[in-house]
Amino acid sequence: MMHNLTIKQMSEKLRTGEFTSVQLTQHYLDRIDEFDTELNAYVTVTPELAISMAEEADKKIAAGEAELLTGIPVAHKDIFCTDGVKTSCASKMLDNFIAPYDANVVALLKKIGMPILGKTNMDEFAMGSSSESSYYGPTKNPWDHKAVPGGSSGGAAAVIAAGLAPMATGTDTGGSIRQPASFCGITGIKPTYGAVSRFGIIAYASSFDQAGPMTRSAEDSAWMLNAMAGFDARDSTSLERETPDYTAELERSLKGLKIGVPAEYFGVGLDSDVSDVVKTAIAEMEKLGAKVVEVHLPNKDLAVPSYYVLAPAEASSNLSRFDGVRFGYRCEKPTDLEDLYKRSRSEGFGEEVKRRIMVGAYALSAGYYDAYYLKAQKLRRMVRDDFIKAFNDCDVIMGPVAPTPAFNIGEKSDDQVSMYLSDLYTIPVNLAGLPALSVPAGFAQDRPVGLHIVGPYFSEAKLLNIGHQFQQVTDWHTKMPAQYQ
Template sequence: MHTLSIGEMSAQLKSRSLKSVDLTQHYLNRIAKFDTEINAFITVTPELAMEMAKKADKMLDEGRGGLLTGIPIAHKDIFCVDGVKTTCGSKMLGNFIAPYDATVVEKLKESAMPILGKTNMDEFAMGSSSESSYYGATKNPWDLNAVPGGSSGGAAAVIAAGLAPLATGTDTGGSIRQPASFCGVTGIKPTYGTVSRYGMIAYASSFDQGGPITRSAEDSAWLLDAMAGFDDRDSTSSELDKQDFLADLNKPIKGLKIGVPKEYFGEGLDTGVAEVINKAIAQLGKQGAEIVEVSLPNKDLAVPAYYVLAPAEASSNLSRFDAVRYGYRCDNPQDLEDLYTRSRSEGFGAEVKRRIMVGAYALSAGYYDAYYLKAQKIRRIVRDDFTKAFAQCDVIVGPVAPTPAFNLGEKSSDPISMYLADLYTIPVNLAGIPAMSVPAGEVNNLPVGLHLIGNYHSEAKLLNVAHQYQQATNWHKKMPEDYK
């Protein structure tokens, strides 16, 4: 059952040869069996899932419901689900029962998609390995000694191990694409503003963007279609009409211009990963795409600019955690100052504290121009590089990450090496353009993802290229041996 595509599941649910309660129970059984070793979920919600599955079956029995009705989903623990614990991977929100639904959750509830639970993540989405979660690291289903990537590591691991057919994730600096690459699954970060941020716990508001993590591009297109759309409650929501993400899936890619940025194949890229990516590019060429060289000359500036801007926004966003209205409160606060500082110091983990402090420093008097303003100017330079590149091609391709999944503990004591591993994903977030990771091969039995980057609002085109690639290859169908 867990190897069916979303289209197949949907057809069987509609014809009533498959019941949502059976499908949902199947995934709950798999979670009970496998998640003790993977730790992909922070919270499993079997009662909520079954209650929603019954509702979905009733709708389907009556001939109502949409394409996704009855198909279970796992939400990243950054999305508020009314009445369900929503921790964002932090001790700070260990007792936080969300009092409302995020817009994304609300939309998927309207489709009656049973919620299996909340997936593990780096604390407040700040990390690339899911090791900074207060609830323990998630393990990579392909190798339990390796990280699943982050911050949406739980979501990617859940899809890789077949513990849910669909998952939501968020991507601020690569947090959908890098775990998708490490876990051999498909993920798309849409154009900034495509998916509502309402009820999605904020890390860096001018970068944060929700999106699907699934097995195939077609599955992603279905889920993105249900997640996206203008939302009055998010002041940065895109006011453009929603695209039809499924419209172009079957379009041949003959004649499509695919840009290969030479700077994405320089020093630091694992030779095995380079080989996988070059083979994937050759495959796209075989399918009729025209390969052209493009240049993103300032890509190395993206990491420093991001690590000024994102922490600056985080230091402001995370000031809301004051232990007054909700969240963790220290024992016996002596006065108001003690209440604030001790609750925050006990409630936040090391990486979160580090980013709050970097941000506070970058925004402080005397440093604002040198760091924050400078980084915002560099953000524009990085964006302009993409604009120039897209004048020569339709889609840019390259690696998602310089290596396959690294080992647990390998980088956790050295923040800089962790930051630098995001060098291919971060430029995309600075520009706010859409990008995907698509399974394209293996190095040492670990999956490697192909990065597809598009111009603003070109999700349908990215999904088209990814789907056509997946029609000709089988990497997205592979599952780790132990979880088949």
């Protein structure tokens, strides 16, 4: 079946004429039709756009102007502005918002000729770890419909796991690519902060937000990251450095690789089945020639409180633009300007978004700035310095992505702090701005579990090399839930 192929295989078959991009794209659209009513992984499906882009891609292929990804369809998280297409960020606030321009990532993939299947569901404004806070209702985990797919890029992870798209874009502010990748048994990489342009990505917390690919395999992610990354003058924090070829190191041996395993990551709170899966995966790396050394990240417990001060503080500023005046939701019959602002925001935002705006504004307010915001920024440096020190003794750090496999829908939605704490392994990486990968490593309680591989700045090619080598000797990344095979 077409949806079981790797990206490289798809590309080759498109080139040799075994099938066309229109046929491939239609195959995915048919599967979306068949399965997505139940999964709710797409907010918007764009069949006409997809087919017209596929027709153009077929012309490019026929003319010999194709790149490796030309003709391969993609799903964009509904946080990426897509010209002429509803871009809702899964919020009532933007339910009527037709983006007037393309995000840089969308433009880059369009230029290559990757047909857009649609926009994927997510936590509202990317604020969440379960995709339950979407205005359009929760996405289900393809492995178990009672479970969440993770978040905030839960829709993107679900469409890859269920074979409703071969590639998807995601964003990761506190773990939003890696945790859903872990929960849905797919591969996802958060690149170094600044490696992929944020232009046209609806901002949540600008000093953390970073986009990346979500795919079946590390090899697929490497190809997609090649297409997404690069300097963009329109993003003021875009890195001005040459973009490497992220596929260049895929085949390199892991012999001599030094893996740091932080003792702190295997303490209280980590599910024992998840711990076993992660330890088995690390043992597999040793069989491939890697060596394990113990490292320490002593300030890891400070990362969650620090992040939940800084990210909401940035959000309270970023989301002040939603005022009911220039675009988005406006309340009915406002009596005066303040009523317009207040009711538009109160009716347009969901509960978790309002909560984070309020907490963030409070942390920045007079009298609390030093105790909360400044203190959190200092802790951010301490967390970052822990990583830098650890990388003196190892090449990469490995551990769990999340303390448990996917939890049930509704299980944590009333307990924010418990939900926040479940991001304890992913958040430190965002504070430090480092790249990190999640690869499928097994199952716990019949739900997928990912292995978290964190590297120094700009080590994406190394991380993908490790993921790829692991996937040469394991088959977790090829597994699909029975009903979607």
